[in-house]
Amino acid sequence: MLTRRDSLAFLVASSAALIPGRTAAQQAIDFSPEQPGRVRAGRDEDAIKLVAKDARFVKDGVFTVANNAGRFPFGGYASDARTVIGAEPDIAQLVADALGRRLEIIPTSWADWPLGVSSGKFDAVISNVTVTEQRKEKFDFSTYRKDLLGFYVRKDNPVFIREPRDVAGLKVIVSSGTNQEQILLRWNEQNVKVGLKPIEIQYYDDDVVLYLALASGRADAYLGPNALLSFKAAQEGKTRLAGNFSGGWPALAEIAVTTRKGAGLADAITHAINTQIRNGNYARALARWNLSTEAVDESRTNPPGLPKA
Structure with a gap:
């Protein structure tokens, strides 16, 4: 896993690659903590209505999301070595906006997210998690990217x-x-x-x-x-x-927002993502990180996952 120091080293190397005179095929990435180009969404009242009445968020008015912050483009540290940015935080922002909540990202190791989500420490993990049948026994999924x-x-x-x-x-x-x-x-x-x-x-x-x-x-x-x-x-x-x-060849593999099984959030998140797919925000968010080829046509709640065997 990349540390904050690794992320900064990557930033320096990437900045060097973007000096004038380089080919037009290269893509300038904004590593600033402010992220002025991050795509934002409006409140999705229909999605909010799908949040279960007994659903409990970690904090009032906040969508608390775990992210590995280990490697770009999924997630890493901005130039301040503190703010988590990347494709997964951008998706998290769209969902948080749609649910009418402020986004809070918690850097979390890959090994720790399952317990964190199950125990209610996080509302969700958005960190390149693939849907599998084994994981579906403990978690709900709202797909947003092809694996x-x-x-x-x-x-x-x-x-x-x-x-x-x-x-x-x-x-x-x-x-x-x-x-x-x-x-x-x-x-x-x-x-x-x-x-x-x-x-x-x-x-x-x-x-x-x-x-x-x-x-x-x-x-x-x-x-x-x-x-x-x-x-x-x-x-x-x-x-x-x-x-x-x-990634599951010959089976379809998809990446998904992952929430605790029965937490009452998956249907709302799926609806929120589909709204962003329809209005074009989703496509713009993926394009920022050169991930357009991994776009899904529709978000699905708990689709068939990779088999256990």
Whole structure:
């Protein structure tokens, strides 16, 4: 997890990448604590009416949200090393506004959010949480983003990857022990069974070496979480997206606002998100962080999640 110091180091590096003369493909990100470009919403009276009568918020007039604040674009620290900003805080702001409440974000480790939400310490967690059937036993979900993986290649590499056969014979970087590695291994097995060339899978512990491998042609593609790689591509202009697919392939995987099971908030949050989808605020919020490819057409309450097995 990135610390405040890590976030500031990232800020310095990102600022250096945005000096005049860089390519137009790069995206200037506002790291100020004030966030003047953050998209805001009006009160959604219909959403407010869906809050259960016995629902209890942590604080009167406040929507208290846990966020990992560990990595951009999901969430990190602004230039004051104190204010949490990012794509997830932007979504939290839209929901808070729609519910007529002030937003309070509590930086929380990934390991601590389940107990915090279950115990009522937080009203919700908005921190890249994927809907799973196991989690649905303890939590309610209001979806707001697709959980996508992405193949990223050197900017001038013409390859496009739309299905397993498209990676046959390619040199692909992936992180060991991850969901994407398991998917890539299944794709490779499927390809070999039908007589296609095997994938040359590469592993790197150092991101600098990893991206040098892409730049030099020692690797053809890097498979990882789309949101993180998309953000890096927009900032540096050295790589591009070659193909997306679900992080739960072949099952659909979605990211959701997560609340305590039976807290009486999920339907209201889902309605609030759908209002923002219809009025365009949602799309503008995702675009600020280069996450438009992960937009959902509709928020859903407790949809089918990734299976337990």
